[in-house]
Amino acid sequence: MTYISPAVSLAFDGSGIDGGLYRDVTEEARHAPWLLNDTVSTWSAFGLALFAVLMVMAWWRARRADAPMMARALAVPLVVVAVYGVDMVVKSLVREERPCRSLPGSFTLESCPASGDWSFPSNHSVIAFSAAAALWLVDRRLGAVAALAAVAMAASRVWVGVHYPHDVAAGALLGVALAVPLTLLATRAAPWVERARKGRLRPFLLTSA
Template sequence: MTALTGLTRLAVTDGSGIDGGLYRRVVGWADAAPHWFNRLVEAWTLLGLGLFALLMLAAWWRARGDGPAVMARVLASPLIVLVAYAVNSGIKGLVEEVRPCAQLRVRDTLETCPGAGDWSFPSNHTVIAFAAAAALWFADRRIGAVAAVAAVLMGASRVWVGVHYPHDVLVGALVGVLVAVPLALAAGAAGPLVERARTGPLRPLLGEGPRAVSARAGRPVGARQD
């Protein structure tokens, strides 16, 4: 981690770094963009994480008729995001990269430049978005695909509004995926717990699953995915 800290500090020491020039270019594009577009990006970067919560709710609703492993992964997705956020917070505290708007003295960014001690690397928004997308991908491919597009847009918005370097976003995406994928895969092992819970008082929340639905309809068992 010492090497990583040195690399990120070196990256911004001379005012350009590994992607400081790209950061300035993106901020310049934002400065020249139409007012309505910038307001849209500002709203997205501020409120967009709420979409991932809605996608998790949608995945839960669809999983009520799916196999227990699918429901287990859906239920685990918020916890996976919390773990990814905690891991990223630890990295932030070790690296302590200054925000680009402060380091490069860029004025008039769309989002107010965070104060001292609010570190830049990696991007929390991006970690949360990509962890959510990766977790949802293993639960529901369609919803996961929507979440993946939203995660890319979230990461891009953080550079556009001026509060992150591009490498903050790229590494944030990597952290989110690397934390979420093994946890999402492991969450499927909790399927038997979901199966048992579906026979108790939690049945209205967890659904009946494909076995009960198919048996009642007289059809062969077949889940959308497991």
């Protein structure tokens, strides 16, 4: 008799939602050129670093903007961390097993995460889309770049085989739904930014150029 651990037996199987679409995507990946797969895998693993770079650029550009906009720029990383925290709570409540574990024989470009590393929603999608939404409210150009990068990140997580499409879609919705009001709320810190611009932090918060 095969023993099934409680963690596995209580895990939610999301394959009935869009497991077929997941298999279609991963089968395309199985037969794709190695250069494409290597590129997608690298982006999937390290692409979140781009959002950190965009956050720094948003802060730098906000030095030329008014205090409310600088308040939003400073809040972007805090917003992303807060949304990520909510995401982890949702993960622990839903407890959806990874598709590469629920669907035997699934093709993956990355090693399948261990059981207990839940799938829903996608952390990468939550981080990418919350960053993109927050950046959009600070700088439209940077926000547009971030939005394209977020879509690419979400797609890559399905392509490499570690998430269902509904995982990344839910991550995108959660990221945007929480990041927008939190970033707008950060505007209330504008008076603090205005005061700080008159003190020692002035070089970091305002440029005279």
